[in-house]
Amino acid sequence: xxxxxxxxxxxxxxxxxxxxxxxxxxxxxxxxxxxxxxxxxxxxxxxxxxxxxxxxxxxxxxxxxxxxxxxxxxxxxxxxxxxxxxxxxxxxxxxxxxxxxxxxxxxxxxxxxxxxxxxxxxxxxxxxxxxxxxxxxxxxxxxxxxxxxxxxxxxxxxxxxxxxxxxxxxxxxxxxxxxxxxxxxxxxxxxxxxxxxxxxxxxxxxxxxxxxxxxxxxxxxxxxxxxxxxxxxxxxxxxxxxxxxxxxxxxxxxxxxxxxxxxxxxxxxxxxxxxxxxx
Numbered sequence: 001x002x003x004x005x006x007x008x009x010x011x012x013x014x015x016x017x018x019x020x021x022x023x024x025x026x027x028x029x030x031x032x033x034x035x036x037x038x039x040x041x042x043x044x045x046x047x048x049x050x051x052x053x054x055x056x057x058x059x060x061x062x063x064x065x066x067x068x069x070x071x072x073x074x075x076x077x078x079x080x081x082x083x084x085x086x087x088x089x090x091x092x093x094x095x096x097x098x099x100x101x102x103x104x105x106x107x108x109x110x111x112x113x114x115x116x117x118x119x120x121x122x123x124x125x126x127x128x129x130x131x132x133x134x135x136x137x138x139x140x141x142x143x144x145x146x147x148x149x150x151x152x153x154x155x156x157x158x159x160x161x162x163x164x165x166x167x168x169x170x171x172x173x174x175x176x177x178x179x180x181x182x183x184x185x186x187x188x189x190x191x192x193x194x195x196x197x198x199x200x201x202x203x204x205x206x207x208x209x210x211x212x213x214x215x216x217x218x219x220x221x222x223x224x225x226x227x228x229x230x231x232x233x234x235x236x237x238x239x240x241x242x243x244x245x246x247x248x249x250x251x252x253x254x255x256x257x258x259x260x261x262x263x264x265x266x267x268x269x270x271x272x273x274x275x276x277x278x279x
Contacts, residue, residue, distance in 0.1 A: 009041040011237040016040070016053035020169075023234040024243050027059035030138060030166035032180070032246060033066050035112040039172025040237035047115040054169075055135065063136025065161065066113040067179050068106035073099055073128050075196030096198040099128030106133075109177075125157055128197055132157045138164070148200075149207050152179060153186035162246045172239030175221025180246045182212050184253035189262070216261055224252045 025031065033054060043049050054064050076084050076092045084092065097104075101124040106114045116122055117133040124133045125146035134142055134157075142164070147155040158180060168180055175181070191211040199205040225231045232243040 006042040009238055011041045011043045011049075013045060013049040013053045013056070016043075016050060016237060017056040019234075019236045020053060020057040023236060023241055024232045025054075025057040025169065026062075027057075028061035029058065030063045030065065030136075030142070030161065030164055031058060031169050032161055032166055033064060033112070033169045033171065034173045034177045034179070035066075035110055035170075036172035036239065037111050039239040041239075043237065047112045050112055050171075051115055051119060058136065061137060063134055063138040063142065064116065065132055065134040065139075065142060065157065065166070066116050067109050068113050068117045068124060068131045068133040069109055070099065070104050070107055070129055070131065072107050073104070073197050077196075093196070093198075093204045096204075098198040098200050098202065099131075101126060101131065104128075106131075127151060127156065128200075129195075130156070149209060150186075151195075151209060152182035152212060153210060154183075156183075158183040158246070158250075162250055166246045168242075168244055168246055168249060170242040171236055172241070174218055175224075176214050176217045178217055178221060178249065180249045181214070181217050181220060181253040181257075183250045184257055185212050186210050187250075187254050188258045220253060220256050220260070223256060224249060228252055 031054070035050065037043065037047055037050060040050065045052070051064070055062070058064055073096065076089045106117055113133065116135060117124060119135050122133050122135045123139040123143050125131045125143040127146045127148060127150070130151040131146065132143060142157050142160050145155065146157055150156050152158050161180075162183065168178065170177070192208050193211040194206050195209045196204065196206045228248060230244055230248045234241050
């Protein structure tokens with residue numbers, strides 16, 4: 001059977017940049033982008049053209065940030081997609097390469113973050129499982145000091161994005177991908193979890209961290225849009241797009257999660273829900 005032709009629409013770098021500006025992306029701002037390349041249509045130039053369009057819309061004084069998570073650097077006991085045999089676990093822990101911001105690929109966040117991670121001049125934060133990458137004049141300010149025991153809390157780039165009045169751009173993605181909501185999890189009572197990962201100098205380490213999960217984030221996002229008329233919605237390419245302040249999302253999520261998703265304090269062993277799991 002012949003391969004069917006693409007259905008489009010045909011999307012170009014210039015058209016994307018224009019539509020991003022019409023949506024409200026401002027020159028010089030800090031933008032945390034969550035993206036689905038396939039939702040945009042047939043993009044001439046693929047992920048490279050999308051990154052170029054985002055940087056065009058932001059201009060030379062703007063800074064583009066993306067999540068570059070590497071959830072596969074985690075305890076194999078918690079992997080589920082796919083699981084691995086239990087008799088492999090010890091060997092996997094002993095031989096897993098440690099995180100290197102220059103070479104460790106992102107996983108489970110799409111092709112565009114991986115494209116930006118390798119962009120000329122890109123910087124990447126130091127957390128081995130929940131790093132961010134950024135391009136722009138404020139990249140170092142945002143990414144420096146991402147502490148190894150703080151995945152997405154006060155000592156992560158999320159808190160700096162909030163402080164510096166950054167906005168979130170969602171291109172064809174739902175609220176389940178809204179990383180900003182996780183910052184709220186650090187500000188309300190939440191379970192603790194033992195997180196396993198390769199140690200920086202080799203071997204294996206476990207630390208105690210706040211348990212994070214995107215459970216019910218879609219419902220949270222729906223209520224956020226309904227109750228707080230601060231989300232700008234539009235279309236970029238063929239994708240539904242949303243634009244809003246990180247601080248607005250975090251403040252709403254703090255209140256919502258405390259009511260709708262209360263969780264008792266406890267320390268969970270590695271591999272339980274909330275631990276970093278293979279995406």
